[in-house]
Amino acid sequence: MSPHSNLLIPRIGDESAVACSWERFLQDMPLPAVGVRNVVLDSWRRSRSEAVDPTTGSAPAADGDRIYQLRARSRDLYEAAKPVLETLREILRESGTLIMLSDPSGTILDLNGESRARDAGEQINLAPGGCWSEELIGTNAIGTTIATHQPVQIYASEHYCIDVKHWTCAAAPILDPLGKTLLGVVDVSGVKETFHGHTLGLVISAAKQIEGVLARRDAELHGRLLEHAMDGFSRYGNDCVVLFDQRGRIVKTSGSMQQAREMYGVRLPFEVGSQLTALDFAVHPDERIRQTPLWLRPEWLHPVRSRDGDLGTLLVIPTGNPHRPMVNTSTLAITATGDVFAEIIGTSQAISTAKARARRIAPLDLPVLLLGETGAGKEVFARAIHKASRKPEGPFIAVNCGALTRELLASELFGYSEGAFTGARRGGLPGKFEQADGGTLFLDEIGEMPLDMQPHLLRVLQDGVVVRLGDTRERKVAVRIVAATNRDLQADARAGRFREDLFHRLCVISLHLPPLRERPEDTEAIIGHLNQRLAQKYGCPPKSLDPEVLAHLLRYRWPGNTRELQNVFEAMFALSDGNRIDGTLLPPHIGAATVDSVLVNGGVMPAVAAGRLAEMERSVINAAVANARGNLSMAARNLGISRSTLYVKLAAMRESTKAGSLPLSLSPAP
The missing domain is CATH 3.40.50.300 (P-loop containing nucleotide triphosphate hydrolases)
Known part of the structure; x- marks a missing residue:
């Protein structure tokens, strides 16, 4: 083996020997023992296995819309790299080289350099949108770095395609600080006369700086994500829970993935940093749908949100009790009918x-x-x-x-x-x-x-x-x-x-x-839904309501609508001791407003003075039915209760009347 075969930086003096070896390689002839570095020879072999045509004159190009989509997908990388590449450009201002950033597929997202170098680069599509993967254009620094995940410098005849052989390039990978997956490549290229061995060190340094910017950004975002998601880990403590960030990377896990695999066929790497494309917000929605694995159920996904938008996704796989219904409190869940x-x-x-x-x-x-x-x-x-x-x-x-x-x-x-x-x-x-x-x-x-x-x-x-x-x-x-x-x-x-x-x-x-006051018959159902949802949130059974409390909540007109009802009920739920919500927790303004809200024509009821709840309820119902002239649907709306609830109360009042209680009037008022 040649002592030069493992060199990291090419030797200019080997160019003729490399050119001779390339010709012999294309003819499938034995190669001389000296001249070609291992990293180059391995890349030539990959290029040949991909059937790359060595006479290809330039790299293929993505169209404008595709470039826009790729930049959007690599937005975090693009933003982190921009100031670093600007600094690199200043260092190499007089060198006649091009400084560029590519995505993991080898497509150039951004490129800077002097006009003459740019003009020369455009001849081989070394320009924004140019696709420089090995399988498309053979051996080159960007494509070979993507293939090996290692920094590399390629000089002149080491390139695989003829028209690229008068160029030299150095590239280094930008790796995800969390999972070490490839995010992109930073590259410096120029005609072969611009070759300098220090260029490889510059691109390695630039790539490490970009990784540092991304790592700091990730640490900040993951801190906020964990802060907003910890309640979910407590709430679903018996299940398998996986927290993903905006890019679909695993940030935290709990529970048994083995149990999730056995119960539902889940095939998900459990290591922090592993990525699930279906949960990567940067990926186009159509592509995310295509990448969604069959085992992933929509009802398992809980968006983690802050005031600034979505921070990530909490995946909750019900392993503790597979028959327990999953309640998604963050967003609407699609029902079995898709409605x-x-x-x-x-x-x-x-x-x-x-x-x-x-x-x-x-x-x-x-x-x-x-x-x-x-x-x-x-x-x-x-x-x-x-x-x-x-x-x-x-x-x-x-x-x-x-x-x-x-x-x-x-x-x-x-x-x-x-x-x-x-x-x-x-x-x-x-x-x-x-x-x-x-x-x-x-x-x-x-x-x-x-x-x-x-x-x-x-x-x-x-x-x-x-x-x-x-x-x-x-x-x-x-x-x-x-x-x-x-x-x-x-x-x-x-x-x-x-x-x-x-x-x-x-x-x-x-x-x-x-508004809620125009659909009072829905209030009781909303209260029941809130009761179930808050029980899930606080990890306790649903709470029972005293009849007095429910009656007040049903009669109140809720000027703040469902949001006010939700806030009031959650406060009562959280402050209640045990499993019962009693009248002491009822906000005073709701208790005080209840009777006034159903008084008709300003009449004063004798039962109010007595202060007894049962008598007050009979008086209110009698007044509502009388003023509705016997129309029970209208009376129910005026009372703020459902018609079925009114029927139940009327039946109970009839029984009380038979037993000698206060009379019930179902006749129009005189």
């Missing part, structure tokens, strides 16, 4: 009409405007519409237009470039439109958007193009808009407080969501 709207609680005519219209709206790729009071469930409907759309696996991004200042809202929606303003993140940041590309953007409280920002939003909706703050580059986005408001936007448009053209663009289809 996500069935998970929205309520069977009243008002909510059933809203759900039926939403089902028809969901598959249409049109903007939707949700109209309803605060707390009526606009975001719940928006998520359901997204899940029932044609792109359910695409991202769902929510923005509250009323919770941010004008400047923050602009940067949140449209993103910004590096240096756009003081404190701007290095490398810039994509906005919510870019993050929602291929999915749904939910614009809550759209009526609160500042008037001078509305033309910018209108342009994106019309052209499907986003320009980041401080930038001139146009970025195409394909986003479905679901907006929501509790204001009368049409009246605001007439008054000049909201752009009329934007209103018509957003309100292609509208959906009215009824």
